Amino acid sequence: MNAFERILPVPIPTQDSQFFWEAAKEGRFHVKRCLACGKIHWYPRTLCPFCLSENTVWQESAGTGVIYTFSAMLRTAQPYIVAFVTLDEGPTLLTNIVNCDAATLAIGQSVRVLFRPSDGEFPVPVFEPAGNPFSTLSKLPNSIPAHKASDD
Amino acid sequence: MSIHGQAYVVGAYEHPLRRAPKHSVAQLHAEVARGALDDAGLSKDDIDGYFCSADAPGMGPTSMVEYLNLRPRHVDSTDIGGATYLSLVSHAAQAIAAGKCNIALITLAGRPHSEGVATGTQPKIRNPSQPDFQWEYPYGIANANGYAMCAKRHMHEYGTTSEQLAWIKVAASHHAQHNPHALLRQVLTVEDVLASPLVADPLHRLDCCVVTDGGGALIVARPEIARSLKRPLVKIRGAGEAVKHQSGGYFDLTYSGARQAGAQAFADAKVTPADIQYVSIYDSFTITVLIQLEDLGFCAPGKGGAFVADGNLISGVGKLPFNTDGGGLCNNHPANRGGMTKVIEAVRQLRGEAHPAVQVPDCRLALAQGTGGMLATRHGSATLIMERE
DSSP, X not given: OBOOOOOBOOOOOOTTTHHHHHHHTTTOOEEEEETTTOOEESSOOSSOTTTOOSOEEEEEOOOEEEEEEEEEEOSSSSOEEEEEEEXXXXXXXXXXXXXXXXXXXXTTXXXXXXXXXXXXXXXXXXXXXXXXXXXXXXXXXXXXXXXXOTTO | OXXXXXXXXXXXXXXXOSOOTTOOHHHHHHHHHHHHHHHHTOOGGGOOEEEEOTXXXXXXXXXXXXXXXXXXXXXXXXXXXXXXXXXXXXXXXXXXXTTSOSEEEEEEEEOHHHHXXXXXXXXXXXXXXXXXXXXXGGGTOOHHHHHHHHHHHHHHHHOOXXXXXXXXXXXXXXXXXXXXXXXXXXXXOHHHHHHSOEEETTEEGGGBOOOBOEEEEEEEEOHHHHHHSSSOOEEEXXXXXXXXXXXXXXXXXXXXXXXXXXXXXXXXXXXXXXXXXXXXXXXXXXXXXXXXHHXXXXXXXXXXXXXXXXXXXXXXXXXXXXXXXXXXXXXXXXXXXXXXXXXXXHHHHHHTOSOTTXXXXXXXXXXXXXXXXXXXXXXXXXXXXXXXX
């Protein structure tokens, strides 16, 4: 078991991602859904990458998924695990896996989101093995109705 | 209109240096331009088309056109990373076919080793307005782990092993021993690769390419001009390009853009993988080679591990000789962009000018393949099929 604590560089929001990072401060993790074609995409855009509709909304994610692939970086000054996680909602995103044992980590393993502080204003969503008894964060709610962001 | 037969590669030159602490980048561009012109038997003032990419200092082609004191009537600059120089050969042939120029110069140069900017395990800071940057940079995505994640998934789905990947480096090292300019000339074994440090699980240090200063240049010309020169004729038969990315979050990391780029090139060239006698395959990492070989159809998806094992890529030993200069894995990866040297070694093979120890007998049909950017996140892919007439 390794917490894989490290100093994460602060994400620099763009004009259309401010909502996501403000919500991250409250420990809430969102994806974007298109109301025109119904699809959920990652990374979040204003215009849907499938149909180019502007009718996209932020939807709070259950924050659960499975590891698609990963690479353990164990020789760096601050070791870390970079990974792609496939969310239960569909899309796959780049992230880090924390609070885990690199030697037993596996593709297909269930993970859930938590937030780690960065060196700046916004915390960063990372993932840990689901059911981790060492988790530092309570489980997020499983389903929250989609809502339109005020600044979107 | 197909690219088939519209233009020929008439000049090719690889800078002999791998460490250039006292050269400027512009000087390296000029030296490789001169080298390619000498190789073709042409002079600077014959050039009427100039092509470059983001390694060229200045705004697109303008600064290098001035530095070289060229008078082009057609210029172009594009950037799909290390694959760019294969696509520029195609773009030059297209410009020639459209009557926009007759003799096109393509240059590449850089000095990442001397500038100390290149380590494959360091995340790169980019312009924050690049839309993916905020979603990726905090996680420490870097070249080595980006490719490592593709290798890990390929292993998971197909049972590919580190030993099989190591064979790719071993084959490159067998070729590099004959190249006096190669950075790494020591013949390696599978055990050597596996004993090297695990820089990004499952990739070892010896799964990675070299970091070198230097460069290269190519000259592409109209068919009647090519026939008037004294060099062996190397005809462009087919070309293809692709950009593969995360597709809004729904993607498969076990294949690359080479699947699309290769299909286009083979359709242009009207040949099949079985017809190809030599391949230059972009080799930023061993996994890059394995995935592209599958995507191009040299073996079935998932069978790349078995295909590359036991020396099958070693010239004179295996069925598909690859990167006979030692490739990016052992010889040269100038400016961290290996596409230029991929074309150059393919041209050497087609001319019969590769080192005798690695020359493919009567090599008439060769393929060069590039992957630029990062395999796991987004990359450009370009394929070129060339024939000796």
